[in-house]
Amino acid sequence: MAKLRQFYLKHQAFFLYMIFGFLGSVVNIVSYWLLAHFFRLPYILANSIAWVLGLLFSFFTNKSLVFKSRYSDSRAFFKEFLSFLLSRIFSFFVDNLTMFIGISLLHLPSIWAKIIDQLIVGLLNYGTSVLVFQKDKRKMRAALDRSRRRFQQKKR
Numbered sequence: 001m002a003k004l005r006q007f008y009l010k011h012q013a014f015f016l017y018m019i020f021g022f023l024g025s026v027v028n029i030v031s032y033w034l035l036a037h038f039f040r041l042p043y044i045l046a047n048s049i050a051w052v053l054g055l056l057f058s059f060f061t062n063k064s065l066v067f068k069s070r071y072s073d074s075r076a077f078f079k080e081f082l083s084f085l086l087s088r089i090f091s092f093f094v095d096n097l098t099m100f101i102g103i104s105l106l107h108l109p110s111i112w113a114k115i116i117d118q119l120i121v122g123l124l125n126y127g128t129s130v131l132v133f134q135k136d137k138r139k140m141r142a143a144l145d146r147s148r149r150r151f152q153q154k155k156r
Contacts, residue, residue: 017126020061025118028054032114043110047099047117051092058125059084087128091121 008015031053035046059081098120102113 014126016065017062020058020065021122021126024054024058024061025122027057028118029111029114033111036110043099043103044096047096047114048092051095055085055088058088084128088125091124091128094124095121 028050031050032046035041035049036043039046041049062084063080095117098117099110099113102108102116103110106113108116
């Protein structure tokens with residue numbers, strides 16, 4: 001049990017990201033469904049608005065709950081938000097491209113295209129979130145190096 005707890009504490013940010021990443025995907029999927037099916041917006045517009053709503057949810061949960069990045073002042077907050085936004089711009093295009101391929105080319109039901117889309121984009125977004133909120137990259141790199149050394153020692 002102690003080893004399980006130690007494992008969780010070591011990878012806590014990843015586990016929290018999985019939980020809040022899943023919730024962010026739920027926000028995105030439900031927003032998309034409401035906008036596309038209830039309000040009958042074109043699917044790319046509905047997807048783009050859902051992306052913005054998911055982005056806002058993800059920013060605040062990742063900042064505060066996952067990576068525990070504290071607010072220092074408004075300038076630092078906006079700099080971090082801008083970095084987060086810029087890191088997610090690529091995922092916006094991947095998101096819409098995936099939806100286009102899924103719906104227009106493969107003729108999938110839009111909700112299935114959206115679920116597949118969120119799996120792809122979720123993996124992409126984890127990497128960019130780590131870069132934005134883990135300011136001290138040397139600490140992260142050192143932790144990875146220590147983990148590799150421990151793993152290699154256990155293999156012997």
